[in-house]
Amino acid sequence: xxARTVLLxxxxxxxxxxxxxxxxxxxxxxxxxxxxxxxYDPNKINFALANLPPSTAHLFGTDSEGRDVFTRVLAALxxxxxxxxxxAGASALIGGLVGMISGYVGGLVxxxxxxxxxxxxxxxxxxxxxxxxxxxxxxxxxERLYFSMIALIVVNWPIYARLVRSQVLQVxxxxxxxxxxxxxxxxxxxMRRHIIPNxxxxxxxxxxxxxxTIILFYSILAFFGLGAPPPTPELGRMVYDGLTALPGNxxxxxxxxxxxxxxxxxxxxxxxxxxxxxxxxxxxxxxRANA
Amino acid sequence: MGLAKLIGKRVAGALLVIFGELVLVFFLVNxxxxxxxxxxxxxxxxxxQIQIITQLYHLNSPWYIQFLYYVKNFFTGNWGISPLYQTPxxxxxxxxxxxxxxxxxxxxxxxxxxxIPLGVLSGLKPNGFLDNAIRIIYTVTRSVPPFFVxxxxxxxxxxxxxxxxxSYPVDPILALKEPKFEIYDPFxxxxxxxxxFDNMPILNALLVGDFSAFASALDHAILPAxxxxxxxxxxxxxxxxxxxxxxxxxxxxxxxxxxxxxxRVVIYRHALRNSLLPTITLSSVIFAGSIQGxxxxxxxxxxxxxxxxxxxxxxxxxxxxxxxxxxxxxIVVVISNLVADILYSVVDPRVRETV
Numbered sequence: 001x002x003a004r005t006v007l008l009x010x011x012x013x014x015x016x017x018x019x020x021x022x023x024x025x026x027x028x029x030x031x032x033x034x035x036x037x038x039x040y041d042p043n044k045i046n047f048a049l050a051n052l053p054p055s056t057a058h059l060f061g062t063d064s065e066g067r068d069v070f071t072r073v074l075a076a077l078x079x080x081x082x083x084x085x086x087x088a089g090a091s092a093l094i095g096g097l098v099g100m101i102s103g104y105v106g107g108l109v110x111x112x113x114x115x116x117x118x119x120x121x122x123x124x125x126x127x128x129x130x131x132x133x134x135x136x137x138x139x140x141x142x143e144r145l146y147f148s149m150i151a152l153i154v155v156n157w158p159i160y161a162r163l164v165r166s167q168v169l170q171v172x173x174x175x176x177x178x179x180x181x182x183x184x185x186x187x188x189x190x191m192r193r194h195i196i197p198n199x200x201x202x203x204x205x206x207x208x209x210x211x212x213t214i215i216l217f218y219s220i221l222a223f224f225g226l227g228a229p230p231p232t233p234e235l236g237r238m239v240y241d242g243l244t245a246l247p248g249n250x251x252x253x254x255x256x257x258x259x260x261x262x263x264x265x266x267x268x269x270x271x272x273x274x275x276x277x278x279x280x281x282x283x284x285x286x287x288r289a290n291a
Numbered sequence: 292m293g294l295a296k297l298i299g300k301r302v303a304g305a306l307l308v309i310f311g312e313l314v315l316v317f318f319l320v321n322x323x324x325x326x327x328x329x330x331x332x333x334x335x336x337x338x339x340q341i342q343i344i345t346q347l348y349h350l351n352s353p354w355y356i357q358f359l360y361y362v363k364n365f366f367t368g369n370w371g372i373s374p375l376y377q378t379p380x381x382x383x384x385x386x387x388x389x390x391x392x393x394x395x396x397x398x399x400x401x402x403x404x405x406x407i408p409l410g411v412l413s414g415l416k417p418n419g420f421l422d423n424a425i426r427i428i429y430t431v432t433r434s435v436p437p438f439f440v441x442x443x444x445x446x447x448x449x450x451x452x453x454x455x456x457x458s459y460p461v462d463p464i465l466a467l468k469e470p471k472f473e474i475y476d477p478f479x480x481x482x483x484x485x486x487x488f489d490n491m492p493i494l495n496a497l498l499v500g501d502f503s504a505f506a507s508a509l510d511h512a513i514l515p516a517x518x519x520x521x522x523x524x525x526x527x528x529x530x531x532x533x534x535x536x537x538x539x540x541x542x543x544x545x546x547x548x549x550x551x552x553x554x555r556v557v558i559y560r561h562a563l564r565n566s567l568l569p570t571i572t573l574s575s576v577i578f579a580g581s582i583q584g585x586x587x588x589x590x591x592x593x594x595x596x597x598x599x600x601x602x603x604x605x606x607x608x609x610x611x612x613x614x615x616x617x618x619x620x621x622i623v624v625v626i627s628n629l630v631a632d633i634l635y636s637v638v639d640p641r642v643r644e645t646v
Contacts, residue, residue, distance in 0.1 A: 122308040139330075243591065
């Protein structure tokens with residue numbers, strides 16, 4: 001089945017894909033030239049225009065310092081769209097490596113690595129990430145964003161390690177791996193040619209499911225000022241800054257929050273649709289129960 | 292494997308996690324940070340204060356000596372002094388932790404009583420109209436950030452309709468915390484004030500019989516609790532839906548139907564009971580999530596609990612509070628996982644065989 005028919009087969013999958021692609025396109029345009037999307041400057045403070053409600057001139061209104069909220073949301077997109085991908089990719093890479101070594105080598109190495117993974121898995125993730133980036137970022141405010149990303153990778157890789165390990169264990173027992181060994185392939189060759197391709201699609205599906213959570217985690221870090229340093233607009237921080245203007249000026253915190261929600265919902269819909277399509281067991285049950 | 296052995300194994304695992312967190316936090320502050328003394332002392336410390344702090348935490352000793360002191364201090368309740376509040380951290384944790392625990396328990400209960408019926412309804416007729424509607428709702432709500440929910444409730448129900456107060460755990464005029472519960476120490480023959488229940492605003496007011504404080508505490512807790520309930524709403528619904536569908540396809544359901552049992556008995560006594568088992572494990576995960584969601588929710592509602600306290604310590608660089616708080620929350624999370632694990636193996640004996 002081609003990608004197109006798969007997409008059209010499920011409304012949730014399609015809706016999710018549209019939202020995800022929409023945000024990527026907006027982020028790219030915004031990164032290239034913000035002036036194509038909006039006439040305002042995201043950082044220009046003008047108290048004469050402070051706290052204007054949403055209107056055709058200011059779609060999302062203006063904040064308490066007179067900056068156009070819609071412009072600031074657009075200006076924040078390049079960072080806020082790209083960072084979750086980086087975090088997910090790096091977590092999958094590190095976790096995947098640990099899981100592969102653990103599953104393929106086995107024995108004491110496996111036992112040790114998995115104990116280590118379990119400890120990380122049991123930590124309260126958001127809080128640990130907040131603590132890591134606060135402490136390391138205290139003296140390096142400009143590099144805070146990188147510490148936050150590292151912190152989120154630290155709390156996020158163990159799931160991938162577990163996932164990949166269990167898959168490697170499953171695949172390792174298959175007859176064709178024994179045949180490959182008999183044919184004289186080296187460990188690395190078997191890994192590269194037979195195990196990695198088998199696992200890759202599952203990891204990618206899991207990344208789509210995980211992206212929504214990463215977006216939430218990152219937005220909470222940004223909410224507490226641990227995202228991109230000012231003056232770069234940051235969706236989570238805009239929500240926090242807008243709190244002081246409540247209840248009169250609700251738009252400067254609600255619209256950034258809504259944007260984050262929409263980003264996360266896009267991945268949630270896409271992941272859910274993908275799982276419905278790919279998970280044969282869940283699908284079978286549903287189909288059988290329906291018949 | 293017997294239950295005792297399983298519990299032993301789980302407790303050992305839990306201790307390992309707590310120790311791991313201590314090691315991680317220690318390395319973060321005392322080794323990875325460029326200037327540990329100024330981090331412990333807070334950003335506005337004077338050179339004299341920094342010197343005192345350096346001595347207090349043995350920051351001039353090699354790292355393994357520092358670590359020994361660190362662990363010893365942690366287990367003796369000597370968690371440092373908050374530069375922000377100028378108070379020992381342990382006192383602050385005693386004050387704030389019970390407030391959040393109470394809130395998290397309320398929101399967990401709300402979650403369970405709302406989400407499980409939704410999941411069961413959804414699972415009874417998969418792909419029906421109701422199922423699709425519920426699935427769309429939880430796919431969306433599962434990815435809503437906590438501040439969005441809290442903001443919405445705050446704006447609509449507190450500021451617009453004035454149905455609920457916008458801040459504080461109780462009306463400030465009623466918030467007089469006096470030690471009301473005492474535990475008897477048989478070795479000394481003395482009574483000690485017991486802070487744990489004392490600092491839970493709702494429970495304390497109820498146990499003391501102060502009904503105006505109780506009403507006020509409940510009133511103030513509704514919006515934060517509801518925000519936590521809606522944060523990540525749908526996880527349990529999804530799980531109970533899927534396990535309901537799975538249970539209804541089992542052979543023993545067919546047997547029960549073939550025996551001529553009424554459909555209600557088949558669903559509630561056979562399918563539902565089995566499908567609820569996995570919810571126990573998920574509940575501990577949800578509980579951990581609620582405590583972390585409290586960071587944001589309590590900040591928005593100015594609800595003075597552990598979340599608010601930790602958020603302030605993040606924003607004002609109050610490192611002793613942040614570190615002790617992180618470890619304490621880890622301990623709470625680990626204990627809740629432990630309870631869930633043990634409960635699960637008590638309820639479902641099959642688990643004990645596979646460990």
